[in-house]
Amino acid sequence: MSEIKLKGYRRSDSLFGIRNHIVVMSSVSCANSVVERIAKTDSDIIQITHQHGCTHMGADTEQVLRTLSGTCNNPNVGGVLLVGLGCENVSVSDIASHVDHSGKIVKTLLIQEIGEIQKIMDAARDSIRQMKDFVLKQQRSNFDICHLTVGLECGGSDPFSGITANPAVGLVSDRLVELGATVILSEIPEMIGAEASLKSRIPDDTVRQRLLARIKDYVRFAKDAGCDLRGSNPSPGNIKAGLSSIEEKSLGSITKGGRSNIKEFVEYARRPKCKGLVVMDTPGNDPESVTGMVAGGANLVLFTTGTGTPLGNPVAPVIKISSNTGMYQRMSDFIDINAGEIIKGTRTDAVADEIFEFLLDVCNGRQTAAEVNNCREFAINRIGPSF
Amino acid sequence: MNQHRNLSDYAIILSGKDNVATALVDLSAGNYISSSGESRTTITVPEDISAGFKLALSDIRKAEPIYKYGYVIGLAKTDIKKGHCVHVHNLLSSV
Numbered sequence: 249m250s251e252i253k254l255k256g257y258r259r260s261d262s263l264f265g266i267r268n269h270i271v272v273m274s275s276v277s278c279a280n281s282v283v284e285r286i287a288k289t290d291s292d293i294i295q296i297t298h299q300h301g302c303t304h305m306g307a308d309t310e311q312v313l314r315t316l317s318g319t320c321n322n323p324n325v326g327g328v329l330l331v332g333l334g335c336e337n338v339s340v341s342d343i344a345s346h347v348d349h350s351g352k353i354v355k356t357l358l359i360q361e362i363g364e365i366q367k368i369m370d371a372a373r374d375s376i377r378q379m380k381d382f383v384l385k386q387q388r389s390n391f392d393i394c395h396l397t398v399g400l401e402c403g404g405s406d407p408f409s410g411i412t413a414n415p416a417v418g419l420v421s422d423r424l425v426e427l428g429a430t431v432i433l434s435e436i437p438e439m440i441g442a443e444a445s446l447k448s449r450i451p452d453d454t455v456r457q458r459l460l461a462r463i464k465d466y467v468r469f470a471k472d473a474g475c476d477l478r479g480s481n482p483s484p485g486n487i488k489a490g491l492s493s494i495e496e497k498s499l500g501s502i503t504k505g506g507r508s509n510i511k512e513f514v515e516y517a518r519r520p521k522c523k524g525l526v527v528m529d530t531p532g533n534d535p536e537s538v539t540g541m542v543a544g545g546a547n548l549v550l551f552t553t554g555t556g557t558p559l560g561n562p563v564a565p566v567i568k569i570s571s572n573t574g575m576y577q578r579m580s581d582f583i584d585i586n587a588g589e590i591i592k593g594t595r596t597d598a599v600a601d602e603i604f605e606f607l608l609d610v611c612n613g614r615q616t617a618a619e620v621n622n623c624r625e626f627a628i629n630r631i632g633p634s635f
Numbered sequence: 636m637n638q639h640r641n642l643s644d645y646a647i648i649l650s651g652k653d654n655v656a657t658a659l660v661d662l663s664a665g666n667y668i669s670s671s672g673e674s675r676t677t678i679t680v681p682e683d684i685s686a687g688f689k690l691a692l693s694d695i696r697k698a699e700p701i702y703k704y705g706y707v708i709g710l711a712k713t714d715i716k717k718g719h720c721v722h723v724h725n726l727l728s729s730v
Contacts, residue, residue: 407686408659487722489687490722491687494728494730495728495730496709499708591659592659
């Protein structure tokens with residue numbers, strides 16, 4: 249156990265939320281408008297809608313179910329109302345049966361079963377009242393930082409990302425791992441060309457082979473789509489800014505994972521079994537990748553950016569770290585911490601300390617820029633076509 | 636301009652194994668001193684290099700690996716002289 253104690257909402261002995269959100273979630277896109285209407289009745293409610301839940305098959309059905317139930321299982325969620333249509337692939341009862349109800353309240357509502365909109369709104373109002381009663385009774389209690397899960401993401405990289413923001417986050421990652429927390433490195437396509445660095449840090453043969461095979465899959469996806477990675481990645485903008493190869497871009501990207509050994513390779517939206525540094529199978533698409541990590545249990549996400557983005561998540565605070573001062577000044581109310589001053593001589597470990605202190609404050613309730621701006625992107629990674 | 640400037644004020648070397656440095660600010664042509672432990676070498680940069688771009692810390696021969704972050708980021712397409720800019724014109728990805 250470490251010296252660092254945080255205050256969170258206890259869901260179980262090893263799961264603590266740093267937020268206590270009430271979520272209204274659609275199980276299928278057909279229920280989205282009703283969910284939006286319910287969410288408009290109360291400003292304390294977090295709305296989650298998406299484009300999935302039906303007319304997909306096999307692995308997609310599993311992945312959508314895992315992502316939706318995983319999001320409900322995220323310890324930052326205290327109450328959830330699942331709204332379904334009634335005839336979809338991914339039913340509200342399927343989702344609810346995959347949610348651990350300990351320390352949280354789960355309600356369901358089926359549009360076809362209730363019938364008319366006013367009756368649906370009345371039922372929703374009842375559920376929301378019960379969820380509020382439950383959630384408001386919960387108090388923050390002390391928990392050790394080893395129970396924290398932190399996701400890592402970068403979006404809109406520039407040549408300074410791999411020199412300023414990512415290495416600073418890498419130091420934070422190493423510190424979290426030393427304290428016993430779980431850190432998730434993601435974005436498999438951003439690992440193409442960095443295999444030598446990654447594999448030297450994966451002691452387990454199976455984990456190493458699975459990760460390397462998955463990186464190869466992405467090289468093949470690009471070829472199958474008729475793209476030459478060498479012609480398209482780094483992008484023309486990356487090249488204009490000084491990045492010369494995909495290896496250089498990927499090696500800069502993975503520095504945010506620090507220097508710890510990689511313990512596990514987990515599927516998209518699945519909760520890691522190991523503490524320490526793990527890799528999740530997510531795409532480079534920022535909302536999809538962050539959604540996957542949060543569904544896998546990430547309490548919060550450290551997000552580095554060179555070009556700037558408003559991106560947040562419905563249930564997990566996203567801490568935005570800029571790689572250059574120019575963008576930070578231009579987009580200051582979207583960014584939490586500027587790592588760009590490392591270029592002018594500020595020490596990387598000083599910025600890492602600033603990020604770490606901010607992270608502790610966010611765990612204890614401080615709002616991130618994305619939360620203040622109500623930026624709450626949610627996107628599920630799809631595998632195959634809709635039918 | 637025969638003034639010698641410290642390379643570390645203008646560029647960063649990310650690993651001891653690297654044979655390139657990355658400019659942190661726009662770096663004008665001229666002489667720079669690169670220090671590593673006891674050793675000091677003079678690097679003559681023939682052309683201005685923009686922030687974010689790389690320069691060779693030693694002569695790199697055609698087909699030799701180019702290291703940044705301590706790992707190979709590509710192979711030299713041509714002979715690259717110490718101090719010259721290293722980018723897509725003389726570096727080929729090996730992916």
